[in-house]
Amino acid sequence: MTFEGVLTKMQTELGSPINYYMVFDSGFMHINQLLNKEIQLELTGYQCLNCGSPKKIFRQGFCYDCFSSSPAVGDWIMKPELSTAHLGIADRDLDYESRVQLQPHLVYFAVSSEIKVGVTRGTQMPTRWIDQGAEMALPIVEVPNRFLAGITEVALKNHYADKTNWRKMLTNEVISVDLFAERQKVKALLPAEVQPYFESTTPNLCALEYPVLQYPKSITSLSLEKTPIFTGVLMGIKGQYLLFADGTVFNVRSAEGQKVKLTLH
Numbered sequence: 323m324t325f326e327g328v329l330t331k332m333q334t335e336l337g338s339p340i341n342y343y344m345v346f347d348s349g350f351m352h353i354n355q356l357l358n359k360e361i362q363l364e365l366t367g368y369q370c371l372n373c374g375s376p377k378k379i380f381r382q383g384f385c386y387d388c389f390s391s392s393p394a395v396g397d398w399i400m401k402p403e404l405s406t407a408h409l410g411i412a413d414r415d416l417d418y419e420s421r422v423q424l425q426p427h428l429v430y431f432a433v434s435s436e437i438k439v440g441v442t443r444g445t446q447m448p449t450r451w452i453d454q455g456a457e458m459a460l461p462i463v464e465v466p467n468r469f470l471a472g473i474t475e476v477a478l479k480n481h482y483a484d485k486t487n488w489r490k491m492l493t494n495e496v497i498s499v500d501l502f503a504e505r506q507k508v509k510a511l512l513p514a515e516v517q518p519y520f521e522s523t524t525p526n527l528c529a530l531e532y533p534v535l536q537y538p539k540s541i542t543s544l545s546l547e548k549t550p551i552f553t554g555v556l557m558g559i560k561g562q563y564l565l566f567a568d569g570t571v572f573n574v575r576s577a578e579g580q581k582v583k584l585t586l587h
Contacts, residue, residue, distance in 0.1 A: 323586040325351050328369045330383065331562055331575040334452045339533040342559045344574075344584070351584070353559055354533045360587040362553040363572065365546035367581040383578030393418040402427070402441050402472030427471035429463050429478070431501050432456035434561070435490030439482045441471040448528050453575070455491040455561030456530060460501040462508060464523045465516060474516050478508055492563060492571055494537040501527065534558030538569040546572075546580060553587070 327346025332353065335341040342353040368378050370385040372392050377385035382395055389395050393415035398404040406413060407423040426444035431437055434455045442450035444464060451459040462478075465471050475484060490496075502525065509520055536557045544552055554566035562575035 325349070325584045326366070327581065328371070329574060329577045329580050329582055330371065331453065331578060332559075334449060336448060336452075339531045340452055340559075342533070353556075353564070356556050356586060357533060357535055357559075358555065358557070360553060360555050362551065362583075362585040362587060363544075363546060364552075364583040364585070365550040365580055366583055368579055369581055371579050379579035385579075398423070398468065398472075402468045403476050405467065405469040405472055408467045408469050423468040424466075425468075426464055426466060427468050428461045429465070429471050429474045430459055430461050431482070431504055432459040432486075433496060433499060433501070435487040435495055436497055437482055437499055437501075437504060438486060439475055439478045439484055441468070441475050443468075448530065451528060452530060453562050454486050455488070455532070455563070456528075457496050458501065458527060458529045460505060460527050461523055461525050462505050463512065463516060463519045465519050470513075470516055470519075473513050477511055477513055481508070481511065486561075488561070488563075488573075489541060491561060492538065492541055492565065494534075532558065532560040534560055534565060536565075536567070538565060538571070541569050541571045544570050544572040546577060546582070 325346055327348060333343045333345055344351045344353055368376055370377055370388055371383035372388035375385060380386040380389045384395060396413045398413060405423045407419040413419055428442055428444055428447060430440055432440055432451050432454055463474060505525055512520060554568055554570055556564060557567050558565035562573055564572040
């Protein structure tokens with residue numbers, strides 16, 4: 323059985339465990355069904371997720387020209403505190419930025435190894451937490467726009483990590499912590515304009531289970547640009563990673579825009 327197409331981040335469906343799907347133009351594949359089976363990944367080309375050209379991918383699935391111009395990859399994506407749509411000021415495209423920035427956002431705690439703080443749109447939970455490989459997550463505060471979420475994250479980054487330790491996440495080195503207690507600790511650290519939203523936010527804990535048969539003890543990251551053909555036995559899926567029996571891990575999201583042939587042996 324062979325599937326061919328352009329890689330995009332795996333689609334997920336909440337369950338016990340989470341269900342993962344690779345979606346191609348020709349159809350989709352339920353990746354959970356490939357566990358404990360040998361699969362081959364082969365790089366066959368590139369296709370920019372924005373303009374569709376066969377140019378080599380620069381970053382986030384976009385060619386260089388699109389990455390430099392598209393509003394979907396503006397600096398405010400990675401640094402929400404740079405959002406300006408609430409002021410009516412455009413970065414690249416005010417209509418697009420208003421649609422994305424001027425909607426409810428969550429600042430949250432997630433535990434994929436240690437505690438980290440992050441920001442996501444309200445419509446993106448629990449997808450955002452699944453993509454990070456979080457074992458559990460808890461909203462800290464829900465605010466009406468991305469800017470307020472961004473300045474809250476900045477205030478808390480002095481006390482908590484803001485990036486996932488992907489190596490610890492993939493080897494399942496996860497601390498035990500009371501996120502409700504942590505949430506209470508940070509109330510006084512929130513910016514003054516965010517304080518009123520703390521009490522109005524309902525903190526529902528989200529616990530997540532991943533389809534992993536065996537976690538690797540040590541890991542080697544696979545780049546299809548360096549190793550265009552790779553064959554291995556799939557042992558798990560966590561975050562946006564495929565975990566193989568030999569300790570190789572493949573970050574599907576970092577490979578967005580690459581055209582691949584996936585073959586089940």
